[in-house]
Amino acid sequence: MRILNKIKCALGFHPSYMVLQQFSPGTRRIYCPHCMKDYAMNDYERISVPWDCSFQEFYEGLGHVIKPLPARKP
Numbered sequence: 001m002r003i004l005n006k007i008k009c010a011l012g013f014h015p016s017y018m019v020l021q022q023f024s025p026g027t028r029r030i031y032c033p034h035c036m037k038d039y040a041m042n043d044y045e046r047i048s049v050p051w052d053c054s055f056q057e058f059y060e061g062l063g064h065v066i067k068p069l070p071a072r073k074p
Ligand SMILES: [Zn+2]
Pocket: 008, 009, 013, 014, 015, 032, 033, 034, 035, 036
């Protein structure tokens, strides 16, 4: 099952995720515990793309305070 989850993550269909921050009803930053990465998710565009510094700058420019990632388990 772990391999299946890896494939799903690679395709952008994360098996389960937690919402780190909600920016608007259709945009949020999510964290996938399977691939241990954070993503920008957009309902209107139906995409989830890796979170990077450009998203951070964009949302900080809108006045959001970007939270750090949850601590990884050892
Ligand atoms: Zn994932």
